[in-house]
Structures are given as C-alpha cells and as structure tokens.
Amino acid sequence: MATLRELDYSVLQQCMHCGMCLPTCPTYDATKRERHSPRGRIALMRAIADEEIAVNRTFAEEMSYCLGCLACQTACPAGVDYATLFETARADIETAGLPQSVARRFWRWLTLRALFMHPARLRLVGKILRWVQSNGLDVAARAAGLTRLLPADLRRLEPQAPAISPAFSDDLIEPDELSRSAGPVRRRVALLTGCIQDLAFSEINRDTADVLLANGCDVHTAPEQSCCGSLHSHNGATDLARTLAKRMIDTLPPGEFDAIISNAGGCGSHLRHYSSLLKDDPQYAEKARLWDSKVRDIHEWLMGIGCRAPEAAPEPGPVTVSYHDSCHLAHGQKVVQPPRALLALLPGVRMVELPEASWCCGSAGIYSITQPEQSAQLLERKVGHILGTGATILATANPGCHLQLLNGLRAKGSKVELAHPVTLLARAYRNERKNLKTKIN
C-alpha cells in the first residue's frame, strides 16, 4: 500500500474542510479540538504528504485516538475515502518505526502475529480459556488475588474476556448443509464463521446457518478459517492483511458461491475491500474483485432475497427490542435499514429506535485496550441510551459491540439481553416448528 506521501493526492484533496463531519465525530465531540476531528486528521495527513510535518509520536497518538468508526464517511457530502486515509496513516506510523513501549509491542505481536495469523493456535487459546472458565478457575483466581500477578493491562482486561462457547462453529455446523425449505430458487452461499465470533459466539454462526437454510440457501462453511485480516488492516499491518486475504480467497473460492455471507459488521466491512488490498497482485487481483462482488452482510442478503416472515414469535410473550448499529455495518458497509427491517418481521416484537443508534459504543476493534478512558466514556453514554429505551433485548450485529455492551450493561446491573438480530429470527423459526409439533400432538 502507498504511504501518505505516495498516495494519490486527490484522495487528500477530496476533503474541502467544510466541517460537516465534525458533529458526527465522537472524539471531536468529547474534546472540541480540531486535531481530534476528521477534517483535522486529514489536514495532518495532508501536511505530512506536503512534508510540512513528520510522521511522529504526536501523529501516532492522534491516529490511535481516532476510533476508525467511519461516522465521518457517512456524513461527508464530498465523498472523502477516510477508511483508506486512516489505514494508510496507521501503516505509515508502523513503518516509521517510532519508539514504542515494550507492552505495546508485545500486545501487537501477540494479537496480530502470534494469534490472529494462526487459527489453530487461536482455537487452542480459546480451548484453554474455556477450560479455565468452565471450571470456575478465573473466578477463583480473582478471589484469591492471583490476578494481581498479571501485568496491569491484562489485569484490567481479564474480567472483560469473552465467555468462550462450549462448542466452536465446526462442532455445530457441517461443512455442507442443504436447505430443506421448498422454494422455487435454491442458492449456494459460503458462511464466514470468523475468529472471535467462532470462539465466543459460535451459536450465532449456527443461527445464521439456520436462517439461511430456512430461506432456501445451501450453506458451506470451511472447518478451519483464518482471521479475515480486518484487525491487521486497521492497525497498520497491511502485509499480514494481504496474506490473510489471499488465504481466505483460496479457502472459499468466490466463483463457487452465489454469495459470501458475513454476520459480523467489522469483518464484513473489511471483507468487501479485498480488491483494493490486492489490486497490485497479478495472481489475485481478478479473484479479489469477484470476491468483493459476492460479499454480503447477512441482513442485507436475507432482505434482498425476500426473507420469509416467521409465523411464531421469538419469545413467549411480547418484548421490546432496540437496535444498536455496529459502526462498520452502518458506516463501513452502509447497511442501516436491513437489520431493522428484519427485526420488524418478527411477531411479538415492538421495536424502539435507540437514540444515537449509530454513535460508536467505544469497542472499535482493540480501542478498548488502547484507549480505555475514551472507550469507557462512549460505553457509558451508550448504556444510558439503551436503558432509557426500556427495551429488554438489545440487538446488535458485531462481536466487538456485543462484548462491549454486555460488559457495560452488566456493570450497571442491567439484565437486558444482547442478541444478534439473526438469533431472534432463528428462535422464531424454531418456535414455529415447536408450535407445529404441539399442534400435531
């Protein structure tokens, strides 16, 4: 990928600094300082391209403070490609080799290189964590004060660690499952099971497969799947992101499917941009373009093929549901209406719009680790809005948001259930069958 200096200058010039992005930027909102705004950050990038300022520590801190939520990209009438600018800037910062703390270097190495490049290792860690959690050892260790032995960062994060699913996706989903729903059109789709989604939310993957099957789609999954590279791309490790993209295309050749389905907002946003990542690779450029044209968010896909409205309700009684937009689903992929439309199909569900629904919750990839203070403020604001709706279920479609909001709500003693919209739909379809059985009996 080009550096800021090599980048086509018109991408930087596209920003005409009108300021329309300012009110949508969570960090500008928090500080009212231009440097912390999208147009301020773009001005800094332009100053770097113009060789007026250097890629230095201050710039690195600024780009680390940016959530990368892309709300500015939705607001921008001029069509600035902030996602590309943001990733280019972060990659520049990495290659500049700025002095970093040992802790930060360790975290980067651990997450980007040691774990998320190797699905088998990631699962092994997942299995160990699951064993620790299922035997109550984490709680015991906390009670015994053993967690005090951990480094400060880890100690803060340890209670936020996701509960690892009792079974991973490949235990729950066969590599090829055929739809039994009798419809005129049968489609073949690949389902991406993700990495975090696979470890912590494998049931959401099962639910996704179920709703696809119920809507006439045969579902293929790869038993072992790598990370899509979103984490790497957002954190300036472009080369690793490229390796993972190629691996993904080889695992799920796009020509074999009608669509490649993602159920995680953050991953989907990255998965749609393999062609720009691989545009200079003679072997993969063409395949990547085909890949991009096949990637669909699950809600977008279901509503697009005419999702069947379930006859049964997802819950025994009427419930109030609200929906939080994942930034990279709403701003990165521009999928805003389909999840709401999907929820509106559910009998017995009253939808209430969440105030500031598309305002970042502070999860933002590893932002809650790198910028805990700002992340906590955003979470506080979001949880306040959720509790204000009176909803008993909050739907959201990204594992990062899901974990962040779960932690935030439980910390406030709230019992609001978090669910992927697809989970609610899958529940409703299951209840249909249950009702049918009861009738027959």
Added chain:
Amino acid sequence: MDLSPQVLAQLAAVCPDGLLTAPEDLAVYGFDGTAALKQRPGAVVLVRSTQQVVECVRIAAAHSVPIVTRGSGTGLSGGSVPVAGCIVLCLVQMDAILEVDPNNLTLRAQSGAITQKIDEAAGKHGLFYPPDPGSMKISTIGGNVAENSGGLRGLKYGVTRDYVMGLEVVLPDGRVVNLGNACVKDVAGYSMKDLFIGSEGTLGIITEVRLKLLPRPAARRTMLAMFERMEDAAQTVSAIIAARIIPCTLEFLDRMTIRCVEDFARIGLPTDCGAILLMETDGHPAAVAEEAQQMEALARLHKAREVRTAKDASEATTLATARRSAFSALARVRPTTILEDITVPRSALAEMVGFIAESAARHRLQVGTFGHMGDGNLHPTFLTDERDHEEMARVHLALEEIVTKTLSLGGTITGEHGVGLAKKQWIRKQLGDASFELMRQIKMALDPRALLNPGKIFD
C-alpha cells in the same frame, strides 16, 4: 512567525488547559471552510468565558499581536483564516444556551452555541429560530452573527440580523459592552448592535447573543419540482412571487449539482433534468394547503415535468438536508471547489443564471450552480484543481466577469458568506470610494491598531 515566550506564558496563565501551540495543533486551525486559503497561527486559545476573552484581548493588545476569532471554522469567505503569527481565539467551548424566555419570545446563548441546538432548544417551547445556514449542524451562533448568515428560509424569514436583539461584545481594548435588550422597540441612540452584526470579527468579539424567536409554524409542506430547463424554474419563481405568495423556501439546483447531491444522498433525485426547485411553505394549515396547491399549479404551468410532495416531516427534512449538502457534494467532481455568493435583484435572476453558464463555457470551466432562487442569491461553484495554475487563471477571469455583471445588474458580491479574504478585491468596486472610506473610518474608530482580524474585508 512565533509568539514570544512572554505572550505564551501569559496566555497559559489565563487558559491553562486551553492554549495550543504544538505544530500539529496549529496546522489544523490554519483554514476554515474556504478553498485554497491557509495560514498558520502563532497559537490557538480555546476560551471558556467572557472573562478569559477579555484577558486574552488585553494580552494581545499589550503586545500588539493580532487576534482572529473563530467558531467551528465553517465560513466560506476566509473570514476566520488566521493571520500569520496571530492568536486564534476559538469559542466553541462557550456553547451554553443560557435561557429560553417563552414570555418574551427570546433566547440567550453563549456565542459558541451550535445553530441547530438553538433551534432545538426553542422547539422544546413550541418556538422557532428561523435562520438555517447550510452548516447549521455545526456552525456557531457567534459566527452566524459575525457573518450575518442567511439560509434556506431567507425569502420569508430574513437573515440572522433580523433575529438579533442584543449582544455582549468584547472591544479591542478589552472593555465589555452590552448592546440592545429584550425590548421589541428601542431607539435609544444608534443601533450599536447592528454595527457588529456582519462585522466579520473586525470590530469586536461577540461572546453572548440574545435572539428573537417566533412561534413554530403549525404546518409545513415541502415540494420538489423538476424542470427540463433552468429558465422554466426561474419563470416559476417569478410567477409565484407575482401571485403574492411568499413561500419560506425556493431553492434551486442545476444539473451538475443534482448529480452530485444524488450521488451523496441517494434520495432518488432525477439526474437527467435541467433544474430542480425545492419549494416550501409554512404557517397556518389552511394557508399552507392553499399556497402549496397554487405553487404546484404554477410549476406545472411553467413546464415542470413532475412535482413531488414530501409525504411527511422526515421526508421534508431529508430533502432540505440534501439541498444543504450541495456545496460539499460538488467537491466530488474535482479536487477544488471555488464557491461564489453573488446576489442580484430577483427580476435579474434569469439573466444572471444564463450569464454564469455562458461565462463558464467561454472559459472552458466546469460549474455547478445552486442557491436561493427566491431571494436572488446564487452560488455558482467552479470545479477545478488549485494545482492547475492555468485553469485557476481561467477561473479568476470568469469570476471577474461574473462579479462585473452582478454589479451592473445592481447586485452584491456577497449575499450571505461575507467578504473576508475571498471577496475583498471587489468590495471597493461595489461600495464606491465614499462608502468604502466610511467603513474604514468606523474600523479605525473602534480598532485603530488593527488588532482584530486584520486584512479581512479590506486591507
């Protein structure tokens, strides 16, 4: 040019958490919403109170350092672009809405309050703050007053000046004056507040405003009329005014602007028509219904190929928001957008629109034109690239012609954006020598040492 350590130390003592001097901070306060204008300040101070403003002004005066005041930096004439080595006083943190008085229909706010928040605060009491500049989501009320901003409702409701009842202003020597009051009538001496409205930060620093509010209109109807030819849209506007109807909004977009706006907003605007007219009427439900019907009939009479009515308030807002994005959306086409703000008497509108297209064609330039057809305020926007010097020279030739034509039609070089840096080359031509000198005398009387926003409006 760097500020002396002494000045910086004194500013730091006044605003310990608000003084910014890092190169990364100075670079991002070097511009506003105007294209191709940039200058690095000596320091930026984010002030929180009138008292802090006073102390900063005193420090600047003692050391003869110029001050450039700014709000959100969305201005379109370079009014808040820094002077080299100046102190930028940024007022965005003074954003409190202090009082809404439903008995007297007034609102008091600090000058950094956001325009849209002011209207929302009024709305909670069933009241209405009509001026709605394109950037209202982020523009500050202080900036609106300093530029005397207009908006989409100028035709019926006027501009910012028509809603300012009182101001608190810090003068260049640090004195604080309170001008105007909550009275509807007041002729005690010169209307001093009016001197500061539209003064572009050159006479004083506005720190607080008292605004007039109106009852919120009970009904509103928004329509979109599509035309093959711009002339037909202009004829429709003339016919509506001639029919003794004063709608609150009569906005137009030309073909180029329609395409850019649709590309951004995706609201189903037809990209193959020559002009779109956004029409809105508000007030008593019966009157609104009748006027809307008449306006639709007049549009059809003047060859509108389709007239669409917004089905509800949210669709109406979507349409107005799309129109507000016009200027920024035009930036999709080329790297640099040079925006003009000429205004002509309404009767000369069709002629002016034709002249702009002809001038652009003659100089082989891309132009998108949109604006407030109801009040004669046009925004021809040249789409160019600041790095292409040859093309930029042609842009300036076209601008010169358009300005000359505007003045010959009895128009003005700026209807709502202000003179700032971008239009000062033409101000003397428009005003004539005597009025120009009078204006300069006023500046000299209030700010003899040219400390406040020097080089703006005139040299």
